Amino acid sequence: MHVIKVKDYEAMSEKACDILVKEMKSNERAVLGLATGSTPEGLYKRLIEKYKNHEVSFKQIKTFNLDEYVGLDKSDKNSYYYYMNDKLFKHIDIPPTHAALPNGKAENIAAECERYEKKIKNAGQIDIQVLGIGLNGHIGFNEPNTPFTSRTHVVKLDESTRQANARFFHSIDDVPTEAITMGIATIMDSKKILLLASGEKKAEILAQVIHGEITEKVPASVLQKHPNVTIIADEAALSKVKI
C-alpha cells in the first residue's frame, strides 16, 4: 500500500483529482469506479473544474458506482443516484448510459445484483476504483464479516452505518435498512484502488487498515493484499499511523 499524507481535506481532494485526471489523459476510455459519502465531494468539484477548463472529457469514460440504497427512488435526495447526478454527472459530458449505479428499486434485487456484476465484467476491468471508508472499516457497503470472495450483493446495513449516515436523512427511521453493493472481490478486481480518508474520526480505522491484521472483521484490511493501492489521507486521518 502506498500512503500519501496530505495536509487537509482540500489537499486530499486535489491529489485524488490529479491521479484521476492523469488516468483519463492516458486513457480516454478509462473505466472509473466511484464512491459516495462526504469524502469524495471535493474530488468531484475539482473534476468538474477540469472538465470546464477543457482539460478532460468524460465522453468515452465509463463509471460504476460502488453501491445504492434499496428502496429509494432515483429522485430521492438521499439516493446515491441523486447524489452522483447532483455532485458530478449533470455537470460533465458523460453519456447517461455510461454512468452506472445499481438500481435499488429493481423488482428483483438478486437479479439486479447479477446484472450489475455482469455489466462491470463486460466493461473490462475497472481502471481506478475510488473508495471512502466507513467507521467500521466498510468499503462500498461491505460491512464487517462480509466474505472477501463476495460479488455484487444485497446487504443489511449495520446499525452503526445507519447512525453514521442518518445525518443526511430526516430521522434514523428514514435510513434504509438494506443496500446493493459491489462485493469485496468485485472491488479487488480493479486494476488500481484509491482510498480517500479525511478527519480524526477515521484515524482509528485507518490505522487498523494499514497496520492491522487482514481480517473479514475489517473489510478494508483486504486492501493490503491488492497490488496497487494508494491511500490519500490527511494528517488528522493518519494521526494514529506511523509513517
Ligand SMILES: N[C@@H]1[C@@H](O)[C@H](O)[C@@H](COP(=O)(O)O)O[C@@H]1O
Ligand atoms: N456507502 C458509503 C461508503 O461508500 C462511504 O465510503 C462511507 C463513508 O462516508 P463518508 O465519506 O461520508 O465518511 O459511507 C457510506 O456508507
